[in-house]
Amino acid sequence: MSRLARTAVAVTMTAFAFTAVPSAAHADPLPPIFVGAKQAWTYVSLTRPRQSFWNSTEDARVGRFDRAFFRLDTSGVTGARILDAALYVQRNAGECTPVELWLTGEITESTTWLRQPSWIEKLGVSSCSGTTTVTWKVAAAVTKAAAAGTRHLTFGLRAADPRDVQEFEMHKYLSPGLSISFNNPPAKPAGMRIEPGDNCYFWPAPCVPTGYQPTATPTLAADMSDGDTAGTGPQQIWGRFQWRPVGGELLGEATSEPSSQHHVPARLTVPEGGLADGGRYEWRVRSEDGFDTSGWSEWAAFGVDTTPPGHEPSVTSDTYPEEEWSGGVGVRGDIVLAPNGADEVAGYFYTLYSSDPTYAYVPAAADGTAVIPFTPSAAGPHRLEVKSVDRAGSPGPERTYLFYVR
Template sequence: MLALAAGTLQPGAAPATAEAAPVPGTTTLTNDAWTFTSRQQPTISNWNGGWSLPVGLDESTGEVNRSFVRLDLDRFTGTGADITRASLRLNRAEACRGRESGFEFWLTSKINARTTWDSEPAWTESLGSYPGSWSCPPPGYDGHDSFHFDVTAPLREALARGDRRVSFGMRSGDEGDPFGRFRLSTNVHVEVSYTTPPPAQPPAIPSSLALSRLVPAAWTQISRDHPDIPNWSGGIHPTIGRDPDSGDRTRVHLRYVVPDLGDGRLLHALVQLRPQSSCQDYERGFALWETGQLTAETTWNNKARWIRKLGETPALPHCSTPGPITIDVTDALLEALAAGRQEITFGLRSRDERDTHGHYVFEPSPELTLYYNRPPGAPTDLKTGSRRKQPTPCVSGDERPYLPDLSAIVWATVPDSAGGPVSARWQWETLAGERLDERVTGANYGPATFAHDFGDARVTDGGVYRWRVRGEDPWAGGEWSQWCEYGVDVTRPATTPTVSSATYPPSPQPGGGPGVAGDFTFSSPGDPDVTGYRYSLDWSTWIDVPALPDGTATVTIRPTSAGDKVLVVHSADRAGNFSLNPRVYLFTVKA
């Protein structure tokens, strides 16, 4: 079983990403069927017959024809595409014959192989015409002897209804006029502009996360045409869908073994697939599933159970952009790990296994990438100080420092193997356990050193307090540090120290001499608040010296010149407060 605790296996929220825009595209549709009807042969079908589409009155025979074409919208079915513009082009099948009358272009009801003059579709909506008479070339001549019609609305409405096909009809504007005779090409083209919904975006992955790239520990490809033959790790390129050459339908299973992530917290798991360039005009898309256990005996007839769909690529009216396709499988992997399973099996299959446009060939060894976070380490370099006292290392008990301020400034370094971002969570309370504050500061990129100021009206002179800290990143909290204690002492010592020296007695009696060392003893009789002294010779550098258990301190001074000297001494307490009034000791160095 993995060492990951179930309580830690929660996906982290991915940082917000900008909303993707719809994807524009263009394509050319051609008619998949055509027919024409004959007034002289009203019951005869001409389904997909002939080399041209006749329209109007033939003066030599008296025949009147009408023609119809059908567009297949199958490539747009299920794509969510929005057609923004569609222009249909009719091409002549013969040259203009001097003078011509116009013709009409209509949206009709559905045509089929039974369409005849007596069984014509309904002419439902006029979409345009080339009216009147003209001499060649005709109006709108574009160099290709073509006629153009806007069919945007009919195609959009057909898609909205879920229709897979739409039909159009052409007839003469005056079927009694012999100059209304046309022959149009059976090849009709529609230039379509459209947008499709933006593709699913993989989660934004912070660069600070650790990752593991896994390739399948085993895989198999199962075949409908060979339903009882196992293909354990056979072949090189996993292939799914209906093969356009053989017609065989295949599916693929991929098994991955997940390593022990230790104290890591899994945040994202992504399967990355790289289809080879095998798209045929448009795509049906494919889906990734979680499946049951994969074995060497897995076949089409002995399938692994398809448990749930984890993600899919959309159906597209065009070929998708080459490149890797990423599918998020985080939830499925978290559930597997929480259940104590070190492996997971995925299945790949086409969304439409009947259509060769759902045929995909993938590059070998699709990767499963795990992104995980390790919590920040235990804080180090803990220090306590204040605005008037230099920081000292974290201690507790009788060794705790005392501060001469009501506010404490504390420091800590938070290690983070991932490199951040990491924040610091501070807790501050009295020695009795009364919580004074808890707050988070940061975030910085680890390892990071943090400083925080603890100040509160509840802090009192003589009180003792403690604090601790831990590192936190957006997904986990690290271990708490030890408790660091400190006391507060803002009252100055009341005692002015005394000074005595056998070598250098008080002026005016001279003593010692230049370069002669003399001991000076400082004392504050009976004052337990005094723990040290600060002194300066002739108002030069100030020097601190601790007191002995009896409250005294002895220092050695070696004057460098003869004459009168001034020794200034303050008594100091445990917090570093100094007596308001110093002792000024005057002595004279013999020449």
């Protein structure tokens, strides 16, 4: 049988097809791709059994008398879930015989035909007839390496039938390519909150930490994080939200809009009709990227109170009664606020106009009352404007209280 011309091949670093099940809500996400570069290579020859060809400038040959080995980088997928992986070369001339791909032991400068690494596992055999690209699927081998934390793999190429005199050859500068489709799960959501803020009235009243919301369509929010990159930018990520009565059956589930950022807030507004005034609920969230999910957050409870106080508060003071001249400069007098029939009063927002105007919020006691201690610094008319604030931060009608300091 005559010896055929050697066949030159080159690496093609393009992506390849893989199998994955994306989120039904956000179809066709892009997976991260890692291209494992060649770290070292050598070949061995039966015709020169004691000679090393470590990182040689010669052509790398695979055939009856020659075998080639390549160490390829896998450090970028350590600990990741492998979706697919392929090692491939591209030939550009001639025919060739079937070639076996093996996972082998380490190669060194001392590797020769007589000192070959162990041939650990045959990963496949490929015939290069009919196509310019020769491909071997190596997902199983890369999966094991990623799980074990191995930062590179060494592959060997040899003729499937060493009795065949045809030869499969590669030029040194056109080495094989290892393309790996992988994924790391996104981080568990952080910074769970209800926006624009829990129970916030307007300035300068502080947020009232009661866990109640003034709307039946609150916006749930949390911070998502995913370090993977897909294509030319960060991988898409979104949040999946669930809500239910406290300790009850699931009421609803929805996903936020996807975002291509490594760190991004995810927001979901609960649709109308799902939550009732006076109800107590809880919600949780997880991060998703179309291939993997984070763990669920803990359940976070909140209440809904959409009915603001229906009555203006009552205001009384023994020292400074309404519309009377009384007390005096430097004379302290308590001003007592009460719900006046309003339900679920958590506190009072008030403005006291005097020589030194005061804008403040005072929390209510268990019975709904609160006390404003007042010591005037100037004589004359004073005006108090006050509103009841419920547990959701919603204000009721305003009460104006006028009095005069002697």
